[in-house]
Amino acid sequence: MGRPPNCEKIGIKKGPWTPEEDIILVSYIQEHGLGNWRSIPTNTGLMRCSKSCRFRWANYLRPGIKRGNFTDHEEKMIIHLQALLGNRWAAMASYLPQRTDNDIKNHWNTHLKKNHNKLQNGGNDNQEGHSSSSSSSAQAQSKGQWERRLQTDIQMAKQALSEALSFHKPTTNTFPETKPSSFHIHTTTTLTYPTKQPNNASSYASSCENISKLLKNWMMKSPNTPNSFSNNMVTTGSSSSEGGNSTTDQCTKDHTFDSLLSFNSSKFFVEEIKNTFTTNKTGVFQDQRKTNMETQEVPLTLLENWLFDDGAVQCHDDLMNMSLEESTLGLF
DNA sequence: AAGGGTCTCAACCGCTGGTGT
């Protein structure tokens, strides 16, 4: 027989997450790492289902998420990727590491879809005037899209395989072979963080960053903060509320982190990353995972390796060029 | 200022494929 049914939908809370809940979730993940989502509500006492916890983490609390307006570059990427991949938001998110699939999906539906449809309708009008056999041309087009999609999947699979076989080899500069890290890391959020290994420097630096932001906002909003949460924060690693310079440092960090996650300038980008990760290892977050940092050499994550690769930025340009030519001609 | 319409986006829902028992 299979596993015993485990349905516990009684008392499940829905709706927006409170800062308290965020803090509990982040603290727990920080302490225990990502593993069994199902155990999180039980172990934390959160009245949320595991799905909700995973979703909240993946789309809001996860380190490295960039929020706010999409840049022109990002929007173009999304349009190109949508033409290439269709509504495969998770796959698209793998090309935009700092954006979540939900973010991309929302942005597409609210901002880009309308413009896209407008332009497409305009193009269709012309096309229809051209040819009456729209069904066959549509079929051919869908076949082309399907082939491109398949090709993309094959490339991704090939790269994943080669990555697995030669883990430490430097990557080449052709698309998408240089992007395995982004595929591996961001297609699914759980792959981002080694399970049961809560000592990834950059990840936890960013987790603490998120926690401190939450805490800061929460403190401002609710002056009657229960001590239990403050204590929890201290014991679980956040130190941003301590010390006079913490706020300034935090702002600088926020800015830097946002900068490093933008694709605007390749050289600046790479330098920023190098500086930032140096800061991560020596700076304000050191105390947060002091024990681990002092006793262990923190390995670079796949993302970090990719980010250090100067050729990486070029890949996005390659993608842009490729898709521009064949997929979204006339969109811009 | 107020009311109604529109927009945005966080969160939920249902489905699917992989995996454990």
Next chain:
DNA sequence: CACACCAGCGGTTGAGACCCT
């Protein structure tokens, strides 16, 4: 092999923010 769990994905919803009249 069958059943159930689990994680992930894409579609959809609805509350709040925003804009317009």
